[in-house]
Amino acid sequence: MLSQNGIKYCRTILHNLLLMGYQKSISVSLLIIIFFLSIPVIPAKSFLVGSNNYFKTIQSVLTAAQDGDTILVEKGVYKENTLIIKKSVKIIGLGFPVLSGENKYEIMKIKSDDVLIRGFLFKDSGINFIYDNAAVKLDSVKNCIIEENIFSNNFFGIYLSRASSCKILNNKLEAFNTKETYSGNGIHLWQCRGMIIKNNKINGHRDGIYFEFVKNSEIEQNQSEANLRYGLHFMFSDSCRYAHNNFTKNGSGVAVMFTKNVDMHNNRFEYNWGGAAFGLLLKDISDSKIYRNQFLKNSCAIYFEGCNRVNTFENNFAENGTAIRLMANSMDNIFARNNFISNSFDVSTNSTRSYNSFEFNYWSEYKGYDLNNDGFGDIPYRPVKLFSIIIEKNRPALILLRSLFVDILNVAENIFPSLTPKTLLDIKPKMRKYL
Amino acid sequence: MKILFKIILYQIHDISRSRWILFYTVFYLILTYGLIQFSNDQSKIILSLLNVALMIIPLVSIIFGTVYLYNNKDYIILILSQPIKRNILYLGLYLGLVIPLVLSFFIGTLIPLVFLSRDILFQIPLLFLFITGLFQTSIFVSVSFLIATWNDNKILGLGLSIFAWLLFSVLYDGLLLLMINVFQNYPLEKALIGFSILNPVDLARILVTLKLDVAALMGYTGAVFQKFFNTNLGTGISIFSLTAWTIIPLIIGKAKFSRKDF
Numbered sequence: 001m002l003s004q005n006g007i008k009y010c011r012t013i014l015h016n017l018l019l020m021g022y023q024k025s026i027s028v029s030l031l032i033i034i035f036f037l038s039i040p041v042i043p044a045k046s047f048l049v050g051s052n053n054y055f056k057t058i059q060s061v062l063t064a065a066q067d068g069d070t071i072l073v074e075k076g077v078y079k080e081n082t083l084i085i086k087k088s089v090k091i092i093g094l095g096f097p098v099l100s101g102e103n104k105y106e107i108m109k110i111k112s113d114d115v116l117i118r119g120f121l122f123k124d125s126g127i128n129f130i131y132d133n134a135a136v137k138l139d140s141v142k143n144c145i146i147e148e149n150i151f152s153n154n155f156f157g158i159y160l161s162r163a164s165s166c167k168i169l170n171n172k173l174e175a176f177n178t179k180e181t182y183s184g185n186g187i188h189l190w191q192c193r194g195m196i197i198k199n200n201k202i203n204g205h206r207d208g209i210y211f212e213f214v215k216n217s218e219i220e221q222n223q224s225e226a227n228l229r230y231g232l233h234f235m236f237s238d239s240c241r242y243a244h245n246n247f248t249k250n251g252s253g254v255a256v257m258f259t260k261n262v263d264m265h266n267n268r269f270e271y272n273w274g275g276a277a278f279g280l281l282l283k284d285i286s287d288s289k290i291y292r293n294q295f296l297k298n299s300c301a302i303y304f305e306g307c308n309r310v311n312t313f314e315n316n317f318a319e320n321g322t323a324i325r326l327m328a329n330s331m332d333n334i335f336a337r338n339n340f341i342s343n344s345f346d347v348s349t350n351s352t353r354s355y356n357s358f359e360f361n362y363w364s365e366y367k368g369y370d371l372n373n374d375g376f377g378d379i380p381y382r383p384v385k386l387f388s389i390i391i392e393k394n395r396p397a398l399i400l401l402r403s404l405f406v407d408i409l410n411v412a413e414n415i416f417p418s419l420t421p422k423t424l425l426d427i428k429p430k431m432r433k434y435l
Numbered sequence: 436m437k438i439l440f441k442i443i444l445y446q447i448h449d450i451s452r453s454r455w456i457l458f459y460t461v462f463y464l465i466l467t468y469g470l471i472q473f474s475n476d477q478s479k480i481i482l483s484l485l486n487v488a489l490m491i492i493p494l495v496s497i498i499f500g501t502v503y504l505y506n507n508k509d510y511i512i513l514i515l516s517q518p519i520k521r522n523i524l525y526l527g528l529y530l531g532l533v534i535p536l537v538l539s540f541f542i543g544t545l546i547p548l549v550f551l552s553r554d555i556l557f558q559i560p561l562l563f564l565f566i567t568g569l570f571q572t573s574i575f576v577s578v579s580f581l582i583a584t585w586n587d588n589k590i591l592g593l594g595l596s597i598f599a600w601l602l603f604s605v606l607y608d609g610l611l612l613l614m615i616n617v618f619q620n621y622p623l624e625k626a627l628i629g630f631s632i633l634n635p636v637d638l639a640r641i642l643v644t645l646k647l648d649v650a651a652l653m654g655y656t657g658a659v660f661q662k663f664f665n666t667n668l669g670t671g672i673s674i675f676s677l678t679a680w681t682i683i684p685l686i687i688g689k690a691k692f693s694r695k696d697f
Binding site for chain 2: 275319342390393394395396397398399400401402403404405406408
């Protein structure tokens with residue numbers, strides 16, 4: 001092992017020698033390098049912070065520490081105003097020491113690359129609308145890791161701007177505000193690249209995870225629950241992947257806007273129930289894939305507005321109010337091999353035509369037959385009921401839901417379609433549901 | 436009072452021997468059993484039961500009531516030759532029909548639920564379903580009695596009964612939908628609350644739908660409805676409306692019956 005300082009020193013010497021034209025003395029410089037390499041490496045120092053140690057505050061260590069050092073923080077409560085980290089250090093809490101913002105200020109600001117923060121309890125960053133107070137704020141940094149921390153009652157939890165290749169792992173965030181306007185986001189990213197957000201639990205923030213102008217990032221195995229607005233909210237974030245996350249009981253579910261090349265798979269969208277709640281709201285999304293997700297008991301499972309070339313396949317839609325709400329400005333979307341089970345409405349649309357295709361889906365309300373035994377029904381299924389068209393145009397008509405009159409209308413329309421889009425049909429509906 | 440009870444008891448005894456009421460009970464038994472077997476979602480079971488209840492109960496009650504009064508004409512004439520007040524006889528006949536019909540609905544739905552899906556029993560929507568069943572039966576029997584006392588012509592009476600059922604369950608909603616469409620540029624929520632209170636079938640349907648939190652699906656309209664029907668005033672007005680629908684036809688029918696020349 002070679003200390004980083006050693007390498008840097010070698011480099012500067014070598015550089016200087018070359019610059020000064022000592023071409024012939026390269027061998028000499030090599031010798032010098034070898035000399036440096038052979039020096040026994042000085043290990044990065046580690047400091048211990050605690051009430052019984054020489055260093056009582058983290059701030060005092062930060063001034064003493066060098067790049068690459070490790071700072072171990074013992075259990076206790078630390079109220080040190082905003083900690084600004086300008087050195088590449090590892091700060092590790094032992095037994096979850098508390099860093100408190102005393103409901104006034106931001107707790108930690110990271111301005112250096114390669115910082116690691118682990119094992120702290122961040123508490124009570126104050127609400128501030130001008131500075132967007134966060135428990136941990138990272139600004140223009142690379143390769144930082146924030147892991148295994150607990151965040152409680154903060155305005156923003158982890159706030160990253162202009163960061164790249166950072167990892168946010170295994171954190172737990174919770175907030176207790178009841179008003180959307182007085183609440184910040186759990187994990188907030190703005191203009192970031194190559195981030196990995198994995199296995200975090202976020203509860204009670206405004207948006208669980210918030211992305212704006214983020215590229216090439218991965219969001220995996222997070223649980224975003226009971227947030228005031230969206231479980232996950234992203235805009236202008238191309239080429240990101242969202243997998244194996246749970247979005248449960250959020251005020252308005254998940255919203256995704258103005259983005260290309262999104263991959264959403266194996267997520268669960270559950271119990272996002274309410275007048276303005278969507279399991280997944282898609283606005284201006286194109287060339288994306290949504291597959292193998294579970295949509296359970298959302299008042300609207302997926303809402304498509306202005307979406308093009310989105311492939312939705314192998315998802316389960318069960319017991320939702322409306323499984324798919326497809327606005328007329330969405331084109332060339334494919335819905336294939338999904339299960340639609342006991343939704344009040346399978347598909348609703350405000351259009352009389354359809355430029356999207358439905359194929360090989362299983363519909364629990366399909367009443368057709370399969371004479372040639374190929375597993376697919378012989379007569380096409382029309383997922384759009386007349387009543388859902390009426391509702392799309394005229395919301396108050398919903399009070400007639402489950403009326404006998406409406407059932408009769410639906411049956412009549414089903415036999416002689418006149419108002420429902422004639423081309424919106426599943427030509428080969430599956431007879432049994434996909435497992 | 437004693438005579439009233441006697442008449443009621445006799446009627447119940449008489450009706451419970453008829454095959455109709457047995458079919459009616461067995462129908463609910465099979466329906467509920469089937470629903471439990473095919474669906475795991477409890478609120479869906481209640482919803483389906485409600486759907487059927489809102490269609491079948493009015494139909495059965497109104498037709499059964501009309502036919503019942505026509506068929507018992509000889510019996511009525513016989514009783515009227517005794518010193519019995521006509522009011523009491525009418526009430527006796529009415530309760531003697533309503534009680535068995537309600538009981539067979541309760542028994543038919545409760546037995547499968549008790550044996551197969553016990554945890555559903557303690558849910559509030561189920562209570563609403565039963566209250567709905569009770570009111571639908573009493574309202575439509577009372578309407579049918581009115582129709583039958585008004586007309587001596589059996590065919591006309593039966594036709595009117597079926598038309599009344601159609602009006603309440605189908606045509607009214609059609610007219611409502613038409614109205615919603617014509618006036619779609621106006622805020623209709625409050626007017627709709629008024630119109631839905633006027634029709635007992637719609638009122639019952641909306642009350643249970645709101646209780647089963649499908650309300651969220653309805654967005655703003657649902658919220659307005661929920662807000663109204665969840666207040667004491669809303670509940671009071673809906674119960675008042677249902678009671679009025681039971682009592683007013685009953686009183687008119689009774690008055691007609693008292694002055695009728697058999």
